[in-house]
Amino acid sequence: MPASNSRINVAILAVPEVTASALYGMFDLFSSPGRDWSFIVTGEAGEQRMYPYIAARTRKRFLAANGIWVKPDYDFKSCPKPDIVCIPDFFVNPGDSIAGSYDPEAGWLKQSHANGAMLASACSGAVLLGEAGLLTDCEATIHWGYVATLTNNYPGVKVRMDRSLVLSGEAQRIVMAGGGSSWQDLALYLIARFVGLKEAMEVAKVYMLQWHDMGQQPFASLMSLRQTTDAVINRCQEWLAMNYKTRAPVAAMIARSGLPERSFIRRFAKATGMKPLDYVHALRLEEAKQMLETTDMRIEAIANEAGYEDTSFFGRLFRRSTGLSPAHYRLRFGSLHQALNTTKKFDETDLRVEIESATGLIAVVEDATKGVD
Template sequence: MIEQTTPLNVAILAAPEATASTIYGMFDLFSSPGRDFLFITSGAAGTPRMRPYVVAGDGSPFRAANGIWVRPDHALSDCPRPDIVCIPDFFVNPGESVAGQYDAEARWLKRAHDDGAMLASACSGAVLLGEAGLLDNREATIHWGYVETLTNNYPGVKVRPDQSLVLTGEAQRVVMAGGGSSWQDLALYLIARFVGLKEAMEVAKVYMLQWHDMGQQPFAALMRFRQTSDAVINRCQRWAELNYRTPSPVTAMTKLSGLSERSFVRRFARATDMKAIDYIHALRLEQAKQMLETGGLPVEAVANEVGYEDASFFGRLFRRKVGLTPAQYRIRFGALRRALSRD
């Protein structure tokens, strides 16, 4: 933790592809340490320990990705020297390169890092760390839907989508938060590291924030349909989507393909980046997740409905792939259904 006598400068890097909710949500959380908890408990606001400001391009106002006007406090050229730089989520196409689109921001980030600043990204904002050359041959995390955006474009990056936070670089001065609302975890971590654990806990209490210690795994889709140029495999995929409950589905797909077993296994893996049996498991588990979220069937019945006769095998597989047991998943993600049932 850094000893401080003046508020820490926290620059929030914005661009039209960012969402205003994350930009200003970060602004609110970083404005809170030292100020809000004392106000709530005593009626007198305390002294802020951090000074956030929004920095962007030439400093001109712009509409963010969700249509909200953002009015930066500073341009890149006149920004006060930051102690911390935060990069919110960016709407970029998953898997695609953004090379050349954020050159000015990338250069500014690299200078800030070289000057000793802590760099922190939320969700797809990690792409700008890659553009600044700070992820090459390093561990990283990003929203589970954007893993290929890093692996396709930055050499040697080792993405850990199972982790909510990943720290890397010299003195661990680069930190990434995985996805969605994990920017809240990122803010709490930075407050705890640079101001103090007590202050971070106070902010969590003021805003009723919960630390996502389970990581991204329970939230991630186990698969996404990948359209390929292989018509035979596409036909098998479509069949699997409707028939994954049937016994021996891989054998059935092999027969449908008209290929030998060895050729089918190799061709399916090449087209989908998944083994055929893993593809079936992913389809079954995604259906099981939906049933656990929205219904009240016993776990054994859910296992049977999606194609598993052995409920204990289903439970072990679910735990390994999702990160929670089926019962834990239902408790975690069935709360909305339970709330609606009380209406």
């Protein structure tokens, strides 16, 4: 790592499909250590510790995916040697191969890593690490919507959805963050690792950032519920979506399919990537999540509505799937619904104040109940 008083160069990779909010958000956060905290508390900017710049295959400006102009500071040949290379998320079709589309970027990433740089990706940016051949037989993380993009196209990748950050490679010089706003966590981690924990905490305070420590498990099961192209299995999926509370739903689907049991199970798993019973649980738990987020129903009633007579069994399944108990899931994801319900009678000005108060109260309750099921 660079000496504590040396210039830390942070190259932020840009491609035409990049998300500009992540690109420029990273630029702002990496510009902050040593500079902004002092300005906030004393009125005088301190010495900037990190020096971000935008690198691309060419310095010619281009429109990012959301229509904002990007003007790279350097091309790959002319940019200063980076200590860190960050790869923001970019738009790629989930599951698709991008082989050959980003050869200049992949080659530069591979060379930068060989020269000692740390490589860091956010969200779908991890796909470019795969293109550079740096994820073979490695643990990784990526946005839950793009898991198949890694696992379908790069050999041996082991995706960890239960972690906010995953470190891989020699000396842990590859770090990946999963969700759409995970670039904030990624930036704070890199600031702490290269500059110091104190400076990372100062940046978090200046920008009012909150660490996302629970990974993506609460969201990942959505991908398993996509409709298939197998007409027989698709009809069973459609039936189950309306009848998931049915007793013995797998047996009912087998009967509807007209297939022998072993053939149905094999065909269902091939079409969906899941065993029929696992699929039933995933669908029921998604329905339970919606009820936890949007209603005030008791957890016992939600378990019953989702198709579970045994609330304890429901709770164990829910925690295994999401990493949270149903009660903690409601605290974390039901806050907006609760805030809106308590503010409908107020005018626009009072509504804003009430939402802020309710959100703060829920945060206090959540802190007070940590570790309690």
